[in-house]
Amino acid sequence: MTAPWESVIGLEVHVQLATRSKLFSGASTAFGAPPNSQACPVDLALPGALPVLNREAVRMAVTFGVAIGATINPFSVFDRKNYFYPDLPKGYQISQFERPVVGAGKLEITLQDGTRRTVRITRAHLEEDAGKSLHEKFAGKTGIDLNRAGTPLLEIVSEPDLRSAAEAAAYFKKLHALVRYLRICDGNLSEGSMRCDANVSIRRAGVESLGERTEIKNLNSFRFLERAINVEINRQIGRLEAGEVIFRETLLYDSDRDETRPMRSKELSDDYRYFPEPDLLPLEFDTAFIDAARAALPELPDAKRERYIADLALPEYDANWLTEDPDVAAYFEAVMASFGNARLAANWAKVAANWVMGEVSAAVNRDQISFAAIPLRPAQLAALLARIGDATISGKIAKSLFDQLWRSDDPTLDVAAMIAAQGLEQLSDTGALESLVAAAIDENPAQVEQYRAGKEKVLGFFVGQVMKASAGKADPKQLNALLKSALAKD
């Protein structure tokens, strides 16, 4: 019997660093400006223009390095990678070839079933992005937009440690979360802020040596990454099982046809003629620079998740959910902070988590906004939860207040004042509730009959009637008890 196929995957992830200006010029990196409006003489590669390294980009690269426990090279070198393409104005890309700024490190990923795996990262280096070729807009011609040319990228290269498309996607997601935590990338995949090339090969399980690999270029979503790798794995299996061989080639994934196909050779070169960039000095910094980056590291997602489990007694699912996106965690923690001291707040953790994962997340998705732009202030949400907790309002009323607060986007709105002004306190006065219950029974003899005949579902009808009569303010628990006892009487 033949051993099953095993896939071997390594990723090269390009992370667009969130600097204000470009890697080697002062031009802006903002997304969405009119074509070629953010390209200075350096980006246009005008004769005589020279690159000057952006210090902030170096700080961000080092920040990433210390976050993954990598070796930081205090002496690294920029190289020219030479090839001709219209969106590469100089005819070479300034990159780091033999001596990258970040050396070997590692990243732990969590798979769907909860297993954790460590992925080794080979290196990470600084390089500049190319411009964009616009093939669609101009019939028979190609437009060039150099706004993106020179944008700083951190290319993160993994070892071939990933064994499935799902693992690859988990790794990409983890990197995505990490760079957003570190505030070195906006993580906006649709704008191309993170792009990934996947190296894929297959071999029989138990075989040590690697099979011939192919490289799928330019994947920019978790879903497409996973689909493209699966398609490619299946293509390779199909070929090998048909007695054909795999050629080392560079592929593009076509999501419409769900297939990988070879890239046009024009955009590739056999020999990039790398050599040290003579317009730049080697990049050197002292250990103080590294220490400062390390000292400035925020709490990272793994540590945060463990803290939520240990200190807030949240289930692992919730802890994962809340720590994947730094903006979600920040919002959740701001809500928690509004409850006062940490020991008291911990009691609210599960309730707050439920609301953040439920109502808040639903509203965020509905309005297509980010967690960083939520109109409901954390303190307002905390106040709302507190009023549910002390039974001042019902959950139903709370949801209606939540919607009001969300829509108003007014930080001055006070939850207690809103409750008072709108008379939304729960009816917990037994006498008042009892008379509403009595009225409901009197007015609906047929339903009383049904209930007493054993149709207990009818209780819900009575709850609805009283709720309506109380304008939603009846305490559901109390109401249930009163109704049951009233209906039980003859």
Added chain:
Amino acid sequence: MDAFASLGQLARALNHGDFSSVELAQEHLARIEASNPTLNSFITVSAEHALTQAAAADERIAAGTAGPLTGLPLAHKDIFCTDGIRTSCGSRMLDNWIAPYDATLVARLNDAGMVTLGKTNMDEFAMGSSNENSYYGPVLNPWDPTRVPGGSSGGSAAALAAGLVPIATGTDTGGSIRQPAAFCGVCGLKPSYGRVSRYGMVAFASSLDAGGPLARDVADLARLMPLIAGFDPRDSTSSEQPVDRLEALALNLDESAAMLPPGLTIGLPEEYFADLDGALAVCLDQARATLEKLGARCVDVSLPHTAAAIPTYYVIASAEASTNLSRYDGARFGHRCAHPTNLDDLYQRSRSEGFGREVKRRILTGTYTLSVGYYDAYYVKAQRVRRLIRDDFLRVFEDVDLLLAPTAPNPAFPLDQLLADPIRMYQQDAFTVPASLAGIPALAVPCGMIDGLPVGLQLMGPHFSEVELLEAGMAFQTETDWHQQHPEATG
């Protein structure tokens, strides 16, 4: 006014009110106009721009806000980007290109109030030792119009020799300031690598390119240096070495009283003298005697890796040039072929049509030496040898203060003589290339005549010893008058 007046003399006359800056510019523009059809030392004459600058300079002089060189005319080698004036780099590729910005060197001289008369002719992309590689045709040597002026800053050197400008800028990658200065009987300083910003200087070989001045006497070089030297945040390879000593030298310039520093030791590297042409050797002997008379102690020294300099230089310079010139692809600026049928056609024809023979030769050489399989054998090895050459200099400068050598192995040679023989042409740079590879400053000064043609000596010094070189050059010129000899008017 005297066509061969020095910058210093013109500055005094201008401040004295003998003439205005506008008159000075007009006079020079007229001379350029008269000579250029034959001499061909200018690619572009920027008369209108010059007169505007001169008028502004006159206002500054009247207002008392003038600097020491305000209102004085100069010419820039056509390799320096000048906002609004064509910067061709001697190439068809950039025949249509007008820079939208000023090179740092140009901006600094504009700020100082100097007046740009035009852009001087040069070998295409500064590649050449004879000025015959210009798209705009060769420059003639004012001393003998059948001969070359040297290259690549041949236009600047010839314009000075012909009395068309009192000072000019040039660039030196392997001798391109010094060799034409020697051929034309003028002075030229290649500053230390990094001393003068390369921003806006069209790149030939990034690790070697050095901008600097050419003038008719060393004192004028000293006058210009503090304006163009110094750190530039736009050039990562520019040096943060302070320029205070250059400023002090220019401020207290008394060329007639220049002296050598007491106890100065000058080394004569034997490798530069071994096979020297007899007449040239005599000139250098006289120069040595003059320097000894001025108080220098001259000793023989050795720079053992000198012979490796030429091949090392041509590997490194061509490698860097091959990728520096990749940006000329017809896509964004410069020459673009007519009706390209596809991308490859656009690249191939634009570049084939836009570049001349020598530029293509170096792009091919450089591409080859950077290719997989050849990189280690050529580029990496050349870098190693470059270090050895540099170490030769560092070692010898432990024992001597300066080095004395010839600038070029011969006086100006006839037009067309070496054009078909690139290897012999490259040998022209044998004495200038080592200082370029080492990144040290070197000064070319006229030191004799052979058959009516000027020859020049070369003084080399340790990194950032420009002041010492200029002082030695000025002292030499108190005892010699080679720099005061001028060719009879040509054209």
